[in-house]
Amino acid sequence: MISEKRLTLRDSLFIGFCAVFIVIFRMAFRWHLGISGHSMFYTISLLLLARGCVSFPWSATFAGALSGGMALMLGLGKGGPLILAKFLFPALVVDLAALICPLFFGSYLAVALVAALAAATKFFNTALMDWLVGMETVMILQHALIEAAGAVFFGVAGSLFVPAVLRKLKARGVI
Amino acid sequence: MPVGYFGNSFRDQRDGRSARTPSASRLPVWASLGLSLLLACLAVALRAPWTLAALAGVNLLYLVLCRVGCGLLRKAMRGLVWQTAILLGLHCLRFGAEGVYPALRVSSQLFLAFLPGMIFLASTGRSELVRLASGVLPPTGAFVLGASLHFVPLLVREVKGIYHAQVLRGARILPIDIFKPWCWPDWVGCLIVPSTVQALAMAGEIAMAARARDFGACRHRTCWPGNALRPDPEREP
Amino acid sequence: MVELKGYGYAYPGTEDPILRDVDLRIGAGECHCLTGATGSGKTTLALALKGLLGAGTQTGGIRFAAASGGADPTVGLVLQNPETQLFATSVGEEVAFALENRGVAPEQMVAKVRVALQAVGLDVPLDARVSSLSMGQKYRVLIASVLVMEPGLLILDEPAAQLDSRGLDELRLVLHGLAREGTALLLCEHRSQAFQGLVDSYWHLDGHGRLQRGEADPLTPSPSAERAASRQRPALARAEAVRSESLAAGAGFDTPLWAGASFALEAGQRILVQGPNGAGKTTLLRMLAGLDAPREGELRVLGRKPSLKTLRGRIGFLFQNPQRQLFEDRVIDEVAFALKRRGVSAEERRARVAAILEQCGILDLSQRSPHTLSFGQKHLVALASVLVSDPELLLLDDPFAGLDAHCRNAAWRALMDWRGHSTKTLVWTSHHTGDGPVTADVLLTVEGGRIACRLLRK
Numbered sequence: 001m002i003s004e005k006r007l008t009l010r011d012s013l014f015i016g017f018c019a020v021f022i023v024i025f026r027m028a029f030r031w032h033l034g035i036s037g038h039s040m041f042y043t044i045s046l047l048l049l050a051r052g053c054v055s056f057p058w059s060a061t062f063a064g065a066l067s068g069g070m071a072l073m074l075g076l077g078k079g080g081p082l083i084l085a086k087f088l089f090p091a092l093v094v095d096l097a098a099l100i101c102p103l104f105f106g107s108y109l110a111v112a113l114v115a116a117l118a119a120a121t122k123f124f125n126t127a128l129m130d131w132l133v134g135m136e137t138v139m140i141l142q143h144a145l146i147e148a149a150g151a152v153f154f155g156v157a158g159s160l161f162v163p164a165v166l167r168k169l170k171a172r173g174v175i
Numbered sequence: 176m177p178v179g180y181f182g183n184s185f186r187d188q189r190d191g192r193s194a195r196t197p198s199a200s201r202l203p204v205w206a207s208l209g210l211s212l213l214l215a216c217l218a219v220a221l222r223a224p225w226t227l228a229a230l231a232g233v234n235l236l237y238l239v240l241c242r243v244g245c246g247l248l249r250k251a252m253r254g255l256v257w258q259t260a261i262l263l264g265l266h267c268l269r270f271g272a273e274g275v276y277p278a279l280r281v282s283s284q285l286f287l288a289f290l291p292g293m294i295f296l297a298s299t300g301r302s303e304l305v306r307l308a309s310g311v312l313p314p315t316g317a318f319v320l321g322a323s324l325h326f327v328p329l330l331v332r333e334v335k336g337i338y339h340a341q342v343l344r345g346a347r348i349l350p351i352d353i354f355k356p357w358c359w360p361d362w363v364g365c366l367i368v369p370s371t372v373q374a375l376a377m378a379g380e381i382a383m384a385a386r387a388r389d390f391g392a393c394r395h396r397t398c399w400p401g402n403a404l405r406p407d408p409e410r411e412p
Numbered sequence: 413m414v415e416l417k418g419y420g421y422a423y424p425g426t427e428d429p430i431l432r433d434v435d436l437r438i439g440a441g442e443c444h445c446l447t448g449a450t451g452s453g454k455t456t457l458a459l460a461l462k463g464l465l466g467a468g469t470q471t472g473g474i475r476f477a478a479a480s481g482g483a484d485p486t487v488g489l490v491l492q493n494p495e496t497q498l499f500a501t502s503v504g505e506e507v508a509f510a511l512e513n514r515g516v517a518p519e520q521m522v523a524k525v526r527v528a529l530q531a532v533g534l535d536v537p538l539d540a541r542v543s544s545l546s547m548g549q550k551y552r553v554l555i556a557s558v559l560v561m562e563p564g565l566l567i568l569d570e571p572a573a574q575l576d577s578r579g580l581d582e583l584r585l586v587l588h589g590l591a592r593e594g595t596a597l598l599l600c601e602h603r604s605q606a607f608q609g610l611v612d613s614y615w616h617l618d619g620h621g622r623l624q625r626g627e628a629d630p631l632t633p634s635p636s637a638e639r640a641a642s643r644q645r646p647a648l649a650r651a652e653a654v655r656s657e658s659l660a661a662g663a664g665f666d667t668p669l670w671a672g673a674s675f676a677l678e679a680g681q682r683i684l685v686q687g688p689n690g691a692g693k694t695t696l697l698r699m700l701a702g703l704d705a706p707r708e709g710e711l712r713v714l715g716r717k718p719s720l721k722t723l724r725g726r727i728g729f730l731f732q733n734p735q736r737q738l739f740e741d742r743v744i745d746e747v748a749f750a751l752k753r754r755g756v757s758a759e760e761r762r763a764r765v766a767a768i769l770e771q772c773g774i775l776d777l778s779q780r781s782p783h784t785l786s787f788g789q790k791h792l793v794a795l796a797s798v799l800v801s802d803p804e805l806l807l808l809d810d811p812f813a814g815l816d817a818h819c820r821n822a823a824w825r826a827l828m829d830w831r832g833h834s835t836k837t838l839v840w841t842s843h844h845t846g847d848g849p850v851t852a853d854v855l856l857t858v859e860g861g862r863i864a865c866r867l868l869r870k
Binding site: 246322325326329333337339340341342343345346347364369372373377380383384386387389390393394395396399400 | 489496499511514557
């Protein structure tokens with residue numbers, strides 16, 4: 001989890017699976033019920049799993065890029081190419097956190113903090129989109145904060161099982 | 176070895192899909208992708224019923240242009256029925272009787288947002304997808320994208336098998352159990368962990384199989400000519 | 413063609429080599445069969461010959477005779493699980509995968525693919541969907557996808573595990589043809605008797621990594637298991653375990669998988685469900701467990717319409733690859749899980765778990781992590797974890813797939829000991845005729861879209 005830097009084909013394929021599941025869950029749970037940020041539940045958990053199970057330093061980013069590309073191809077989400085940022089920003093936060101503090105996966109608190117930061121990047125995506133459509137600055141800030149708050153809640157919720165999963169996988173010698 | 180020595184019959188699939196991979200679409204892949212993206216974006220942007228109806232018509236035309244059989248549409252409609260039922264239930268719970276129209280509208284929009292992507296994937300062979308992706312991704316990335324999409328249904332079947340096995344053993348992972356926090360350890364231990372292990376194991380098997388057929392031997396992978404072969408010159412008059 | 417001299421290999425992080433001082437010579441056109449218990453190193457040897465083993469400790473050497481042109485002859489390897497080796501949608505694309513990897517020009521691919529398909533006797537269009545082929549045809553596609561690399565040595569890892577009788581017949585003919593044309597063959601196989609008449613030499617890997625001359629496994633079952641089976645034939649109870657009327661499978665599909673199935677199974681019977689790959693045996697079992705809904709017809713299991721809710725706790729189901737469901741840290745906890753969830757007291761749990769582990773012959777493994785056990789041992793742990801809750805109806809989906817003779821017999825002994833003189837109903841599937849030492853009371857044959865029920869003994 002810490003020292004191996006090479007991305008093997010097996011690890012790439014596992015990351016690919018995580019990316020595909022992000023997209024599948026995104027497709028399956030788009031219910032437009034006005035519940036902000038629920039997609040972060042599975043996005044953050046799968047990005048954390050991708051990085052936690054694979055020792056390559058940029059595995060979450062790879063997963064984010066793949067899922068963003070697939071979402072773009074399948075036309076999911078508003079904003080066309082901006083959908084890439086929706087997946088890449090949280091993924092970059094996860095990878096950067098792992099670079100700075102590789103052991104954070106062992107702590108529920110640390111994982112929750114990283115998940116919150118990763119999910120909070122929704123603020124910038126929302127703000128950018130609102131700015132592009134010509135919203136007022138105050139409205140942009142309010143809207144982006146609400147979206148980010150929802151995203152953080154669901155992102156943290158989705159991250160809470162990851163340390164337990166990784167601990168069990170490590171105990172089995174799988175990772 | 177004489178050709179045709181054995182029983183070489185093969186049948187159309189039980190889900191209505193032809194036993195032959197799709198004929199060459201009338202659209203080039205890049206155009207098909209562009210159209211699929213445009214239709215999906217329009218499904219999100221348009222709200223008025225008549226615009227959604229017009230969009231449905233355009234999707235049907237896209238289906239015909241891509242030469243995808245009606246099996247796909249039948250499969251998609253089954254999903255639509257379930258989705259509509261769930262959305263109606265949820266919207267009515269949240270908004271009461273006023274939730275019916277929004278639920279129906281959202282359901283149609285969701286359906287029309289997914290349908291172009293499904294048509295694109297059904298009409299585009301893996302090699303064409305990989306060829307398209309190879310334009311922007313390195314060869315390994317393109318292979319990973321194609322293989323992940325290809326093997327996810329198998330992984331889902333494996334996860335379902337694990338789920339059923341655990342439920343029959345008494346694991347508290349029925350859908351109702353998701354709302355009971357004391358059942359969450361069973362979700363993690365009995366389902367998520369074994370499923371993650373299975374995903375890693377499957378990734379390892381696929382990687383080994385790919386390497387057994389010399390994947391990685393050459394920096395510049397080529398691509399099977401694919402649908403450019405149709406009609407098969409040695410089989411059809 | 414290839415020679416191993418004093419070859420040994422230990423996986424990274426392990427001190428005990430899995431292969432030791434292996435001496436083996438395979439000439440062109442020869443067919444060798446490598447047998448051995450699960451975990452003895454057959455697949456490792458296959459991977460070593462293909463050059464796919466990762467970092468580890470290697471001793472000795474592998475030498476290939478130069479092929480024409482001075483290049484090392486290629487080794488073709490078909491691994492155990494066909495499903496994770498089929499990458500493509502169409503047959504042509506699948507067979508061409510290795511050519512893509514080697515950078516062969518697209519315009520040259522078609523001819524090479526046709527030659528490879530001809531070598532395996534598969535005359536299907538190049539754009540035929542791989543998913544529409546039978547398992548036997550898929551396996552031949554896999555062999556073609558390796559033949560397209562023009563290997564001098566072809567290695568097949570457990571080919572008989574996935575194939576039914578027809579698939580095996582087709583494979584034998586293909587292999588005969590390849591051997592005649594000078595391709596060397598190495599079969600790594602538990603069921604070595606499946607290739608009698610084709611194999612020139614049998615080899616056996618013992619549990620310590622040493623290779624010895626071997627022989628084909630006998631077809632007849634082990635005497636002890638057979639005696640156990642004949643001793644434990646109980647008087648049959650009259651209660652009905654399963655009743656079906658005009659049952660059809662394939663809900664949600666355009667055509668049924670099978671239809672018109674009407675049969676009644678009594679409690680206490682042993683029912684063998686047999687049929688070729690893809691016939692619908694597993695589907696029948698899943699319907700009995702309430703996991704799949706019938707397309708039409710009536711089905712009653714233990715007196716009720718089957719569903720997860722109604723049958724949970726009353727039936728046991730051992731799925732294919734049961735080791736994937738193992739999750740606890742100790743064998744004893746894994747086996748006790750079902751009893752814990754049912755609220756059985758700790759003392760009773762301990763006693764029942766010990767008894768079932770004893771029956772399965774794995775009591776000595778109770779404190780070990782199930783994830784460190786061999787394939788066969790994991791299988792027995794999974795079986796114990798299902799038997800411990802003493803179900804009224806036990807469903808086993810291809811319970812011997814991938815097991816060596818020793819584990820197979822252990823599993824059957826455990827089942828018969830568990831069943832004893834009780835009214836427990838046992839249903840198992842197999843695509844091999846004559847599989848397992850136990851004779852059934854009822855034979856359900858699933859073939860050609862129908863299910864035929866035959867009472868073998870009253």
